[in-house]
Amino acid sequence: MKKIRISAVSYTNTKPFIYGIDHLAVHDKIHLSLDVPADCAQKLIDDRADIGLIPVAAILNLPQWEIVSDYCIGANGAVNSVFIFSDVPVQHIKRLQLDPQSRTSNNLAKVLLKSYWKLNPQLIVNADDYSASADSDTAFVQIGDRTFGKKNKYRFAYDLAEEWQRFTSLPFVFAAWVANKPISTEFMAEFNNALKYGLDSRKALFVELPHREDFDIEDYLMNRVDFNLTANKKQALHLFLDYVKAL
Numbered sequence: 488m489k490k491i492r493i494s495a496v497s498y499t500n501t502k503p504f505i506y507g508i509d510h511l512a513v514h515d516k517i518h519l520s521l522d523v524p525a526d527c528a529q530k531l532i533d534d535r536a537d538i539g540l541i542p543v544a545a546i547l548n549l550p551q552w553e554i555v556s557d558y559c560i561g562a563n564g565a566v567n568s569v570f571i572f573s574d575v576p577v578q579h580i581k582r583l584q585l586d587p588q589s590r591t592s593n594n595l596a597k598v599l600l601k602s603y604w605k606l607n608p609q610l611i612v613n614a615d616d617y618s619a620s621a622d623s624d625t626a627f628v629q630i631g632d633r634t635f636g637k638k639n640k641y642r643f644a645y646d647l648a649e650e651w652q653r654f655t656s657l658p659f660v661f662a663a664w665v666a667n668k669p670i671s672t673e674f675m676a677e678f679n680n681a682l683k684y685g686l687d688s689r690k691a692l693f694v695e696l697p698h699r700e701d702f703d704i705e706d707y708l709m710n711r712v713d714f715n716l717t718a719n720k721k722q723a724l725h726l727f728l729d730y731v732k733a734l
């Protein structure tokens with residue numbers, strides 16, 4: 488049987504899902520690659536993958552798409568790995584560098600700047616000095632493991648899932664399992680079950696993960712990232728896509 492090509496996020500937030508896939512028979516039906524979120528999205532857009540854990544903002548670039556699982560990378564309030572890091576309060580940011588690995592959070596930052604904070608800093612894509620500007624008016628968006636332990640290194644760290652919740656009173660969905668073509672319901676049920684198994688096995692996974700003094704990975708994967716794609720999260724997802732379309 489031809490293997491289903493799956494691109495998943497290479498960050499710690501996806502490790503529970505990978506644990507589930509690696510421990511169940513669905514593993515043998517899959518060709519799995521781990522990529523930064525922007526590449527997960529591009530693989531699905533270019534049809535180099537059949538299913539991806541893709542940044543939801545990239546859904547808008549897919550001619551055909553379907554959410555194929557009950558699970559996601561989401562948050563109910565602060566997620567603790569998606570920030571605008573800044574040396575000045577958001578009102579004083581003049582330039583904002585976007586994260587080359589992100590699609591959703593860059594757009595979330597744009598939505599919050601426009602509609603919540605009502606600010607209009609210059610946005611910089613692919614900055615040469617990304618995340619290391621000497622200029623204190625220049626802030627940056629950053630996602631994933633590169634943010635671990637950095638929260639107290641900048642005078643201001645705006646958690647974008649928390650700011651979104653302040654703005655809309657809703658949770659947020661960063662990435663969802665999306666297919667770009669019809670996939671059999673039998674396979675999707677087996678895959679969904681593996682994702683659930685991974686989430687249910689988080690305690691066993693923690694034994695394998697490296698300990699960090701500067702970041703509480705267990706709290707992150709048990710309490711900050713919220714993996715259930717609930718009705719509330721779907722509502723938030725559609726609202727977010729409407730905001731992105733209006734940018």
Ligand SMILES: C=C(O[C@@H]1C=C(C(=O)O)C=C[C@H]1O)C(=O)O
Pocket residue numbers: 496498500524525541542543560566568569588589590591592593630631632661662
């Ligand atoms: C919470 C996170 O969610 C992520 C953020 C994404 C984005 O901004 O495009 C995409 C996938 C997720 O991994 C994170 O990576 O820290």
